[in-house]
Amino acid sequence: MKNMSFGQKVLTFIRDNTVPIMFVVICAICIPLSGFSFSYLLNEIITRMGRNIFLILALLIPIMSGMGLNFGMTLGAMAGEIALIFVSDWQIWGIPGVVLAMILSIPISVLLGAFCGKILNMAKGREMITSYIISFFMNGIYQLIVLYMMGSIIPIKHFSVKLPRGYGIRNTVSLLNMRQCLDNLLAIRIKGVKIPVLTFLIIALLCVFIIWFRRTKLGQDMRAVGQDLNVARDAGINVERTRIISIIISTVLAGFGMVIYLQNMGNIATYSSHSQIGMFCIAALLVGGASVDRASIGNVFLGVILFHTMFIVAPKAGAQITGDSMIGEYFRVFVSYGVITLSLIMYETKKRKNKSLVGQQLAMDQLSEEAK
């Protein structure tokens, strides 16, 4: 690193941070065009940080254990939603409702996470596509439970939750009595910008937990598994169990994250809230400079800020440029998918390059051995 010229250093920096730099440029172009005031933007971004960061942090642990981007975090989101449906059926509101929903989501998340982990262990080497299909599969089961079994087999009583036909849950479940109760407790306002201190405290707590967890025996095991499955197995680590645990932790955290997300939104779109969550969280994480095998807490924060700035300003900026507001809407969807595509491609090419580098190194070593 030291004997590189300044120009080379800049080039490596740009190459290693292509996606975040691209996003800074997009945001820099779109913000003036959108014409939003600075305080409005700041307010929106802080709200969205409180809403999304917990969910995105749930992605970190599977990346650590080498299982890639956990598209199965949708399962945790479903668990959170089911828990919230129960809580709102029992009419328990406010902070107790949120806490109870979190507690209720744990057993569901653990169950779903264990299922997901088991299947991913059967599909080693293609975890991402498998976890992606699992989220679709589970969406079917979720519909079966929420639309047909709730109210007919699983007792649901309250009219505001149940469909008039006697079973199934309404399209939207209002959480009006729970809306932003976490965010408003201890919230402070600075010049009209609301800062949800308690939500940020919870997020900080999770960050501390993740940092601590990396240093525990289990965390170290996960990193070893992530480095190399076979080496870890030879070192006496129960690879399968470690991988399942990492998915379970991720699912449980995603369940908590979903409860935080929905209390901020103030209602549950019963059949669609969870479906896009995985995609947006993963896109945000990647925008922050993470890759499939390496992600830090810093990536999460940077990603949320950049991604959501783009998300807020794109429709308005698009309307300014083309005169059609739909263009901006489509543009942000395109960028979300584009970022994931680009990151996946960069990760795979890097992996292949490293592999051939290792091969070349081996060949060189052998040559020099023979020369001796």
Next chain:
Amino acid sequence: MYEPLDKSSLTLRERISGFVNSFGLPRLIIAAFLLVLYIAAPFVGAGFWIQISNTINRFSWNAIMVLAMVPMIHSGCGLNFGLPLGIISGLLGATLSIEFGFTGPMSFLMAILIATPIAILLGVVYGWLLNKIKGGEMMIATYVGFSSVSFMCMMWLLLPYHSPTMVWGFAGKGLRTTISLEGFYDKVLANFLQINIGTLSIPTGTLLFFALLAFAMWAFLHTKTGTAMTAVGSNPTFAKAAGVNVDKMRLLSVVLSTWLAAIGILVYEQGFGFIQLYMAPFYMALPAVSAILIGGASVNKASIANVIIGTFLFQGIVTMTPTVMNNMIHMDMSEVIRVVASQGMILYALTRKTEATK
């Protein structure tokens, strides 16, 4: 050299036992379920022959898109979750053909002619990309499909289309979400030699068109190039040692698959009667993927028979469950059943021991 791969060298008995082994439990359940639906149909008041016609109709719409899975599976690129890319070439062909003022059967022919170079171009780029990232094809294919669909969402609005049958009435620009094909190529294949016996109707033309393409695919897989492609899929190292250009074969398979997807969507449209733009192609890869898997293909093995059986079973379930289930238990659970069956099938295939080819 490729003798061991040739299926004809197996005895009949080996073939039968191999077939039974490869049939698998989920496929058996799905086939049995469909059989029960057909048996139950007359009892719950859903006309048997109408159901059969519906199934055959939907089979004829979708079969070519399922056929598009075959070349990439053969060359070891896995399941083509990037099908929407080919679909987009087809949509471009369709809209451009109408824009240029072609009508009737001619518009169908022109749509194919225009879609072909686009599909080949996109297929080459897509194939080049997939050669760069061997081993991670399926995930990247999924997202290539998604990004291209969302990119085209912007393009449908921005491209200078003017044909009054396609653009929004009062804005005068930007394509509509659904475009009717009446007067263009609506049912152009289906009406060719159509057979009607009572309530049973068979879209012979569409079936013949599929049969033609399927036969061409079968014949291609038995040519020298086709065998080389299969060799690349089953053992790339061996293929390389035998002097086959692995990357070129993979590229060819991707181009073929993309082109078939383009033709597939055109055939789908002529049966359905509408062009669907914007987000419509988004999830179109999943039904095709699960259909070929239900038909008995695996992540790295597929045949024309898999395509035919799979499309029939899958479309059978799609058409039968809403009517029969609705009449039977007065609950429309078809969506749930379709999702669980099709995604479950994909999951089953992904978790099989057959290693993803590197």
